[in-house]
Amino acid sequence: MVDYFAIGLTHALLALAAWRLVMSPALDRDPETENSLGPDKPDV
Amino acid sequence: MFDLALTLFVIGFLALGFRRPFLWVLAYLYVDILAPQKISWFLLASIPLSLIVFCLAFGGWLLADDKRDSRLNYRQVLIAVLLVYCGVTTLSADFPVEAAAKWAWVWKALVFALFLPLTLRTRLRLESAALTMVLAAGAIIIDGGIKACFGGGGYGELKFFVNDNTGLYEGSTLSMVAIAMIPLIWWLVNHGTVFPKSWLVKLFALALTFACVMIPIGTQTRTGLLCLGLLGVLSLRNIRHKTLYLGLAGVAAMIAVPLLPKSYTDRMGTIENHQADESASTRVAVWKWTLEYVKDNPFGGGFEAYRSNKIKIETRAASTDGNTTAVAVTEVLDQSRAYHSSYFEMLGEQGWAGLGIWLWLQVTGLWQMERLRGRWRKKARAAGAGPDVQWQASLATALQSAQLVYLTGSLFVGIAYQPFIFMLIGLQCALWSYLRRIDQPKPDTIGARLALKALPAT
Numbered sequence: 001m002v003d004y005f006a007i008g009l010t011h012a013l014l015a016l017a018a019w020r021l022v023m024s025p026a027l028d029r030d031p032e033t034e035n036s037l038g039p040d041k042p043d044v
Numbered sequence: 045m046f047d048l049a050l051t052l053f054v055i056g057f058l059a060l061g062f063r064r065p066f067l068w069v070l071a072y073l074y075v076d077i078l079a080p081q082k083i084s085w086f087l088l089a090s091i092p093l094s095l096i097v098f099c100l101a102f103g104g105w106l107l108a109d110d111k112r113d114s115r116l117n118y119r120q121v122l123i124a125v126l127l128v129y130c131g132v133t134t135l136s137a138d139f140p141v142e143a144a145a146k147w148a149w150v151w152k153a154l155v156f157a158l159f160l161p162l163t164l165r166t167r168l169r170l171e172s173a174a175l176t177m178v179l180a181a182g183a184i185i186i187d188g189g190i191k192a193c194f195g196g197g198g199y200g201e202l203k204f205f206v207n208d209n210t211g212l213y214e215g216s217t218l219s220m221v222a223i224a225m226i227p228l229i230w231w232l233v234n235h236g237t238v239f240p241k242s243w244l245v246k247l248f249a250l251a252l253t254f255a256c257v258m259i260p261i262g263t264q265t266r267t268g269l270l271c272l273g274l275l276g277v278l279s280l281r282n283i284r285h286k287t288l289y290l291g292l293a294g295v296a297a298m299i300a301v302p303l304l305p306k307s308y309t310d311r312m313g314t315i316e317n318h319q320a321d322e323s324a325s326t327r328v329a330v331w332k333w334t335l336e337y338v339k340d341n342p343f344g345g346g347f348e349a350y351r352s353n354k355i356k357i358e359t360r361a362a363s364t365d366g367n368t369t370a371v372a373v374t375e376v377l378d379q380s381r382a383y384h385s386s387y388f389e390m391l392g393e394q395g396w397a398g399l400g401i402w403l404w405l406q407v408t409g410l411w412q413m414e415r416l417r418g419r420w421r422k423k424a425r426a427a428g429a430g431p432d433v434q435w436q437a438s439l440a441t442a443l444q445s446a447q448l449v450y451l452t453g454s455l456f457v458g459i460a461y462q463p464f465i466f467m468l469i470g471l472q473c474a475l476w477s478y479l480r481r482i483d484q485p486k487p488d489t490i491g492a493r494l495a496l497k498a499l500p501a502t
Contacts, residue, residue: 002190004046005186006184007083007183007205010186014053014074014179015057017172017175018057018067021064021067021168021172022060024168028064028066028109028110030166032432032482
């Protein structure tokens with residue numbers, strides 16, 4: 001039971017985090033460095 | 045059902061990687077820390093999950109990621125040197141079969157530590173890597189913490205999902221990692237953007253921190269207690285109300301000690317009186333043996349070189365009856381005892397040169413984090429400093445504290461190549477490179493330089 005709780009709770013949080021990360025443009029493009037590096041390359 | 049849910053989670057995580065390949069890097073962190081293929085007994089256990097995820101992570105970065113911001117830190121070069129050096133000593137190891145078995149996982153940890161900083165090129169990526177590490181290790185820690193609360197502990201007796209005593213599922217290693225992780229948990233609470241600060245996040249962090257503290261108690265490892273003590277002292281550096289903190293810590297200790305099981309306090313007592321403890325005496329004897337061994341083998345004996353040791357241990361136990369104290373000396377013969385210290389593990393297996401590279405890697409980490417801490421604390425305290433300059437010094441401090449806890453735990457546990465710690469080193473390298481980049485905004489990336497070279501001469 002404890003095993004299921006520990007796995008369930010952390011995996012629910014991991015899944016939510018993964019979903020939020022996929023939706024966030026800041027994951028691949030950092031607003032801090034965006035301006036310093038000139039125009040972006042086209043996405044591969 | 046449980047097996048199916050775990051498998052679906054892994055498949056879902058990997059599927060998200062097709063949209064953002066960086067998710068595969070996080071998936072590797074998760075798989076390497078938690079080893080879901082060991083928890084699963086059918087679906088995940090039947091495929092080479094770790095290898096598949098590593099190939100996805102590396103392939104995703106190679107083919108689909110922007111590499112203009114990827115930089116090679118000189119500490120990554122040190123890891124590469126250590127990797128090659130360990131490879132060479134494995135070829136001429138004293139125990140080739142056993143050495144090859146250790147090499148099989150060590151090289152993966154080192155290669156991933158080399159690779160990880162190349163992918164962590166945005167702030168959110170740094171945060172997400174730290175978050176994944178905390179939650180993946182958190183699964184084991186929450187499980188162990190709750191069981192320890194309900195009295196399921198004991199030295200070598202606390203049961204986790206996996207009972208094979210490897211990786212983080214080994215008591216002393218988990219104790220050290222649990223304590224080292226606490227500063228990172230609180231950095232995520234205070235500066236995280238994936239789960240922004242709220243009462244729910246704070247509540248989870250508090251409960252997770254409590255579970256972390258319960259791990260050394262549940263596993264009854266002396267290393268964990270030392271690590272916890274060190275973290276308490278290190279926290280003094282960053283706490284504003286130091287007297288209040290010391291007072292609360294004292295009260296907490298006074299409340300906690302009577303609640304601890306007797307077996308725990310008895311075992312912790314042997315830290316002071318190590319001569320009566322065979323386990324501690326064995327360590328000292330193995331360390332003396334190692335020092336003798338490297339006199340003849342200055343380049344070490346390769347992985348698992350300790351297997352050739354034969355040691356004689358004397359344990360002394362004093363018993364007092366009235367005015368008379370009798371010292372009972374017991375002599376025990378033993379062989380093939382492990383190093384029980386990362387420093388001696390490096391020395392015995394890789395010789396003075398290997399120990400030197402490893403120490404260099406560790407010390408430069410502490411120094412780099414100290415420099416970042418100093419520089420960004422100034423920026424954070426400058427007039428008009430915004431919220432965007434508040435997280436850097438805190439992360440450097442958290443990574444430095446985690447490493448100091450590891451280096452203390454390493455005194456008594458042979459975890460020189462612990463993958464979790466090499467991931468922390470990877471985070472340090474990435475933070476150093478990232479902050480240097482945003483501090484000096486110049487187009488000096490590998491990609492930009494290559495692009496300049498590729499331009500035709502005019």
